[in-house]
Amino acid sequence: MTQPIFLVGPRGCGKTTVGLALARVCQSQFVDTDHWLQTHAGQSIAEIVEKEGWGSFRARETATLQAVTAPSSVIATGGGIILAPCNRQFMRENGIVIYLCAPVSILVGRLEAFPQEGQRPALTAKPLSEEVSEVLAERDALYREAAHHVVDASAPPEEVVIQIITVLDLACAS
Numbered sequence: 001m002t003q004p005i006f007l008v009g010p011r012g013c014g015k016t017t018v019g020l021a022l023a024r025v026c027q028s029q030f031v032d033t034d035h036w037l038q039t040h041a042g043q044s045i046a047e048i049v050e051k052e053g054w055g056s057f058r059a060r061e062t063a064t065l066q067a068v069t070a071p072s073s074v075i076a077t078g079g080g081i082i083l084a085p086c087n088r089q090f091m092r093e094n095g096i097v098i099y100l101c102a103p104v105s106i107l108v109g110r111l112e113a114f115p116q117e118g119q120r121p122a123l124t125a126k127p128l129s130e131e132v133s134e135v136l137a138e139r140d141a142l143y144r145e146a147a148h149h150v151v152d153a154s155a156p157p158e159e160v161v162i163q164i165i166t167v168l169d170l171a172c173a174s
């Protein structure tokens, strides 16, 4: 599998966790756009948003996506990367896009169990379950539009990896 694999989905769906495991199995490079962006900017996403606003962060995110895209890579993307039509088109045209799909209850459970303090500013001032529910309602169609394949991300990480390898093998064989 030499084409880049882009993992898309909301916060907590497992893009980083599953991406790392998938890269290990496929002996590919692993890149996390949020991580790469923060390292290169020398500041956290929360700081960028606070100082420069969401628009600036989104522009940096698009530049990051294009900079990290390379053959034999697994690329874990930020949850909002699919908001920009140019990002959706770029991923579809330059690799294979996998949507890690999980219900709100699972996402909330994971985010509550492993809150990554300061990693991302809250998108709204609402309770977590309401925020996750609203964000997913707004973005689910965009994740599906961007994706070549949708997998069930509520399964344990190793099972999600097997699902991804299976759809990729089937896609290669067809």
Ligand code: ADP
Pocket (backbone or CB within 6 Å): 009, 010, 011, 012, 013, 014, 015, 016, 017, 018, 076, 110, 111, 114, 153, 154, 155, 156, 157, 158, 160
């Ligand atoms: P994302 O990068 O999509 O925001 P993460 O990979 O950071 O999601 O996962 C969020 C949390 O949920 C982590 O603490 C991780 O251990 C846990 N997690 C991720 N994927 C799974 C999974 N398939 N099953 C159980 N827990 C998971």
Ligand code: MG
Pocket (backbone or CB within 6 Å): 015, 016, 017, 032, 034, 076
């Ligand atoms: Mg992540």
